Amino acid sequence: MGYRIIYSVVVPIFNEELVILESYKRLKEVMDMTNEEYELVFVNDGSIDSTRKKVELICEKDDRVKLVNFSRNFGHQAAITAGMNVAIGHAIVVIDADLQDPPEVILQMIEKWKQGYEVVYGKRAKREGETFFKKFTSSMYYRVLRGMTNVDVPVDVGDFRLIDRKVCDALASLPEKSRYVRGLVSWVGFKQTYVEFVRHERFAGETKYPLNKMIKLALDGITSLSYKPLGIITYVGSLFSIIGVIASIIVITKNLISGTHILSLGLILSLNIIMFGIAFLSHGIMGQYVARIFEETKERPVYIIDNIVNYKQQAIQRKKVN
Template sequence: MGYRVVYSVVVPIFNEELVILESYKRLKEVMDKTNEEYELVFVNDGSRDSTKKKTELICEKDDRVKLVNFSRNFGHQAAITAGMDVAVGDAIVVIDADLQDPPEVILQMIEKWKQGYEVVYGKRAKREGETFFKKITSSMYYRILKSMTNVDVPVDVGDFRLIDRKVCDALASLPEKSRYVRGLVSWVGFKQTYVEFVRHERFAGETKYPLKKMVKLALDGITSLSYKPLAFSSYMGVIFSIIGVIAAISIIIRNVVLKAHVLSLGLLLSLIVIMFGMLFVTNGIMGQYIARIFEESKERPVYIIDNIVNYKEQDMQRKKVN
């Protein structure tokens, strides 16, 4: 690649041996249509199958393909971050390897970028092959997140997007370690728009985002962009204090005036269970923020790279020029 790289396509991969060849083929077909210089940056997030070996074979045949190998599994958001750090293009596209997000949509994103937009994200008009539970919880989450933060976080949007070089540099300057990339892209601002597309079923293999990882990602998103859950704890404390005072006064009045013993053991136990329940909920909310502070205070790197295939010294020089 002796010319200036215009487009960098970042592809996080983890145990994607069944889709990696088709993913490369589709991406190459799309990017060849631009008639401009590009690179494909695959980030191997500690795959335990033959993903690494198959991608290395691709690198041998195509020097426009780079492979970033992590020392272990650091997670999807870390892989995206590493890919953007390594990318040298004027525009950086992030897309998963599973082909649920159609590579052909990249051409529409490029058109928007050339019109002057600095962030072009893919908005899911329809989601095929996903369970009702995942669709409804995802929809609810993004709307809740949007209502809890002052940042304009788009709904029905994942990490599939194109960002301008200056947006990429702005993201690289952010010091936080627990990365919620899609939220950070919204936070940095710049001129943003979207293109709609239909999200397909996985080409092959299994999802790399089971419920546990989805919950963690959701919590990262909320704690990185909003402090309202902490305010919620305070509000609930005030509300239950008022309810407790009113209940106590009403019981005393009834006992004195009507000489009736209203307070039963069952009622007392129920109130205690409710109070302890709310106490644990509020402690859990605070614990999420404390854990985030703890992670940031250790100042460990977001990821550790074992090696990079097809990454040369001139690539670093080209990035400095960009």
């Protein structure tokens, strides 16, 4: 008689050779404490260091570990999506390999899940080892995002969370390609709660989310969940049009009364620069939405899998359960 997988832990990885063994060790220790069946699903997002080889060696020793290898680098959100699609557990946990999010918090998430919650996300009470700039911009972004959408997107929250199987299936049914997973989890709804934790410094290695990737993720989040920036363009354009008309009337009236020209060349150039700046900003915002539409219409897959290590063993277990 077969047994069923209760927990699937999805771990997206990209060039994590310095931390992957410690990450596996910590995750294994935590999941062993549940005394229930689990699997660790590492998704290799096109690593070019020894990460893949190290996880393959782990797979040889531990058949509960599954390794999904992409054909190239498709990005963090694609890796999370692939892990969720491959996972067969009743509850799916998403956690990065860098150990900034403590694996021990998973046990608290499981307790909440067993109480009936279908989404349990980790909320950062404190962030260690991060610059003031990153903390400030991250805090502001989530509050701006929340104000721009009707979806209840929690603040100070990343992708570290536990979701129920029904939530995972709901996410899999969404057809969009440019995925902002943490926003989509909020969008699908279900009974949600959180556990607080202290986010630590990276165990080793460098961050895989430099400024340019953070900006792209932020834009994906806004364009995925809100169309309000397009409305803001309309309001700003209307406001400046009204200001321009009023200013023109004032200038013409004063010129007629005084018989002199009061506008200097510098003032005219400054006003033109402001208007051109607003015009280019408006086109840029519209361009983000057009680019998103373009990506969706191509209908390319979110990711391409090269191979999955330990897939056969997991497939046999799933058949036994079904």
